[in-house]
Amino acid sequence: MIEIKDLWYTYPGRSEPTLKGINLRVEKGEFVLLTGPTGCGKSTLLKTLNGIIPHESGGIFSGSVKIKGMETTESNQIEISKEVGLVFQNPDDQIFSTTVEDEVAFGPENLCFERKEIDRKVEEALKIVGMSGHRLASTNSLSGGQKQRICIASMLAMAPEVLAMDEPVSQMDPRGTHEVLNTVRELNRKLKTTILLVEHRLHELAPFVDRIVIMDEGKIVFDQPASKAFDHLEVFYRLGLRIPEPVELCHSLGIKASPLSVSGALALLDTEDFRKNINIFQPSPNPEKSTVVIKNSSRKPSTENNNSENNNSENNNSENNNSENNNSENNNSENNNSENNNSENNNSENNNSENNNSENNNSENNNSENNNSENNNSENNGYENNDCKNNRSSIVSIQDLWSGYEKNKMVLKGINLEINKGERVAIMGTNGSGKSTLLLHLAAILKPDKGSVKVFEEDTRSKNPYSFAGKVGFVFQNPDLMLFCDSAEEEARFGPVQLKYSNIEERVKNSLEAMSILPFRYDLPQALSRGQRLRTAVASVISINPELILLDEPTTGQDRMNIEQMMDFFKNNNSTLIFCTHDIEVAMSYATRILVMNDGKIIADGKGKEVIKDTESLRKASLTQPPVVEIANHLGINAFSVKELVKTLTSRSAEGIKC
Ligand SMILES: Nc1ncnc2c1ncn2[C@@H]1O[C@H](COP(=O)(O)OP(=O)(O)OP(=O)(O)O)[C@@H](O)[C@H]1O
Numbered sequence: 167m168i169e170i171k172d173l174w175y176t177y178p179g180r181s182e183p184t185l186k187g188i189n190l191r192v193e194k195g196e197f198v199l200l201t202g203p204t205g206c207g208k209s210t211l212l213k214t215l216n217g218i219i220p221h222e223s224g225g226i227f228s229g230s231v232k233i234k235g236m237e238t239t240e241s242n243q244i245e246i247s248k249e250v251g252l253v254f255q256n257p258d259d260q261i262f263s264t265t266v267e268d269e270v271a272f273g274p275e276n277l278c279f280e281r282k283e284i285d286r287k288v289e290e291a292l293k294i295v296g297m298s299g300h301r302l303a304s305t306n307s308l309s310g311g312q313k314q315r316i317c318i319a320s321m322l323a324m325a326p327e328v329l330a331m332d333e334p335v336s337q338m339d340p341r342g343t344h345e346v347l348n349t350v351r352e353l354n355r356k357l358k359t360t361i362l363l364v365e366h367r368l369h370e371l372a373p374f375v376d377r378i379v380i381m382d383e384g385k386i387v388f389d390q391p392a393s394k395a396f397d398h399l400e401v402f403y404r405l406g407l408r409i410p411e412p413v414e415l416c417h418s419l420g421i422k423a424s425p426l427s428v429s430g431a432l433a434l435l436d437t438e439d440f441r442k443n444i445n446i447f448q449p450s451p452n453p454e455k456s457t458v459v460i461k462n463s464s465r466k467p468s469t470e471n472n473n474s475e476n477n478n479s480e481n482n483n484s485e486n487n488n489s490e491n492n493n494s495e496n497n498n499s500e501n502n503n504s505e506n507n508n509s510e511n512n513n514s515e516n517n518n519s520e521n522n523n524s525e526n527n528n529s530e531n532n533n534s535e536n537n538n539s540e541n542n543n544s545e546n547n548g549y550e551n552n553d554c555k556n557n558r559s560s561i562v563s564i565q566d567l568w569s570g571y572e573k574n575k576m577v578l579k580g581i582n583l584e585i586n587k588g589e590r591v592a593i594m595g596t597n598g599s600g601k602s603t604l605l606l607h608l609a610a611i612l613k614p615d616k617g618s619v620k621v622f623e624e625d626t627r628s629k630n631p632y633s634f635a636g637k638v639g640f641v642f643q644n645p646d647l648m649l650f651c652d653s654a655e656e657e658a659r660f661g662p663v664q665l666k667y668s669n670i671e672e673r674v675k676n677s678l679e680a681m682s683i684l685p686f687r688y689d690l691p692q693a694l695s696r697g698q699r700l701r702t703a704v705a706s707v708i709s710i711n712p713e714l715i716l717l718d719e720p721t722t723g724q725d726r727m728n729i730e731q732m733m734d735f736f737k738n739n740n741s742t743l744i745f746c747t748h749d750i751e752v753a754m755s756y757a758t759r760i761l762v763m764n765d766g767k768i769i770a771d772g773k774g775k776e777v778i779k780d781t782e783s784l785r786k787a788s789l790t791q792p793p794v795v796e797i798a799n800h801l802g803i804n805a806f807s808v809k810e811l812v813k814t815l816t817s818r819s820a821e822g823i824k825c
């Protein structure tokens with residue numbers, strides 16, 4: 167279906183080629199996942215499939231791209247697009263109709279189907295992506311994830327033979343992602359649709375695909391069936407790519423297999439061979455009834471063991487504080503002790519570099535007070551303990567907030583929320599549940615219909631977004647809405663210049679460096695990959711060093727290395743962070759608190775380790791537990807990361823053997 171031979175491509179204005187001798191063959195009916203570090207050329211390769219490159223892009227193109235034998239350079243785009251449906255990386259680049267119905271009907275109309283048939287196709291496609299109820303909605307009124315669903319529906323309605331999808335589910339909630347991928351997989355099987363899908367969330371997508379292809383620096387460097395791909399973990403580690411937790415767990419335990427699912431991992435853990443070696447537990451389908459059997463040990467299972475596990479994990483923390491701070495696995499909220507230490511260190515460093523800035527000095531003084539109070543209460547880490555909470559300065563205070571975009575159609579329905587200085591709060595929940603809307607209120611971009619929002623003790627109703635310039639930084643879900651300068655470095659310079667800060671060049675350099683954008687500092691932002699553009703937008707905010715940072719899905723479209731680098735930066739930074747995410751693993755690793763939203767309400771609020779156990783709220787909010795937590799539950803073990811689970815299992819094993 168797809169045959170690419172020795173493909174080289176250089177964008178206009180670039181001296182270096184982006185694609186460097188690509189050879190790839192995809193058979194009819196194959197479902198291929200294409201992944202690789204941000205900026206390696208994945209989107210560029212997809213754009214050659216439907217002829218956007220070189221027909222619209224210009225640039226220097228050589229080699230051959232054939233779809234069903236049709237050479238794309240020799241065919242016109244209308245012909246090619248009958249065969250290849252492309253789901254764009256940025257839904258705003260794809261959607262152009264004013265209503266959902268028109269958008270999805272556009273393809274079938276152009277293929278000249280009968281009216282009745284078009285209606286049926288639109289209905290069917292909207293049903294698949296869970297958007298039937300939005301058929302008559304305006305496309306402008308959709309949330310980010312809802313827009314992605316519409317983009318997928320538009321392509322499904324045309325039923326092309328080749329489907330090229332560029333991060334089609336990056337902004338979708340986990341359950342939506344699962345449901346849509348299941349259906350896409352069914353169609354792929356039933357209709358023999360050939361699918362080439364680009365995604366960084368390969369840990370979630372791997373179970374759906376036949377084959378995994380990895381690119382690096384414009385070349386294909388890896389190509390394996392999905393069932394075997396993770397036998398070569400070194401490649402994934404080297405390129406900073408994510409790995410399914412069941413695979414990581416089994417490899418860490420020395421099991422030579424790469425299960426892609428929880429059930430696959432449990433089956434392996436339940437084998438005679440493995441139990442003979444570790445011999446510590448009996449997996450049970452019901453976590454409540456799980457028993458832990460320690461060889462030759464008189465220690466009793468059930469609750470006692472759970473306690474001992476808690477003890478273990480606390481011990482782990484103290485170990486982690488010393489040696490493993492750089493490892494994201496250990497970044498659970500119990501590590502906050504070490505985090506606080508880190509951030510204090512940073513504060514003192516910052517004090518040195520930013521003495522000239524009176525605003526920052528104020529906030530830093532507050533921090534040091536704050537840190538003192540945190541130190542006095544090292545166990546509670548702040549937000550959970552009411553005494554401590556009262557001692558800390560409140561940054562956000564929301565009382566009974568009701569808000570909507572249209573009259574009589576409330577999106578936020580009675581939000582009450584207090585956020586204190588220094589917290590890192592993740593907001594999670596179903597697409598369209600109101601997460602972005604809530605963030606827009608915190609930046610005073612939206613105003614309450616009822617109730618009140620106070621930021622830094624100021625009622626947002628009497629403020630405009632500029633009132634908080636320098637104190638509140640906001641990165642939109644779509645970074646393209648905030649990039650308007652001629653280079654990445656100009657983007658990072660803009661804020662500090664406007665705010666007349668000192669040490670501007672140092673701020674620019676540090677922020678670009680922190681987001682790995684320094685090598686592209688002179689590039690036009692529009693000539694960067696999406697991951698690079700998003701990090702440029704983040705750099706343009708952190709160069710201001712605001713006290714409150716609001717990030718709307720900052721890790722979408724980033725590889726593992728960049729996610730860790732970005733989130734480690736915020737972890738070690740003294741600002742208060744509120745970020746929306748659909749990535750439960752990121753939230754668990756980096757947030758001190760998780761809010762779960764559904765239908766405009768906060769339905770759960772607590773430490774990651776508490777929220778993750780509230781399966782009813784997770785279900786309502788279309789969230790799922792991370793695979794490692796599911797596996798631990800089945801084993802009756804209290805663990806929240808691969809490292810914690812491995813440590814518990816192996817320390818028990820050692821104990822069992824010793825006994
Ligand atoms: N329009 C353009 N003009 C010039 N260079 C570009 C353009 N678009 C992309 N590039 C460059 O080509 C390289 C590959 O970009 P591409 O978008 O294909 O990467 P990607 O692998 O899809 O990244 P991501 O995972 O971040 O989406 C990047 O270094 C980028 O700077």
Ligand SMILES: Nc1ncnc2c1ncn2[C@@H]1O[C@H](COP(=O)(O)OP(=O)(O)OP(=O)(O)O)[C@@H](O)[C@H]1O
Nearest residue numbers: 307308309310311312571597598599600601602603
């Ligand atoms: N400009 C707008 N006009 C009208 N309705 C809107 C507008 N923006 C958002 N909405 C509606 O408000 C609801 C909440 O949208 P919001 O973007 O806050 O959701 P979200 O939880 O951030 O979703 P996602 O996870 O998809 O980003 C959605 O039903 C959406 O359709």
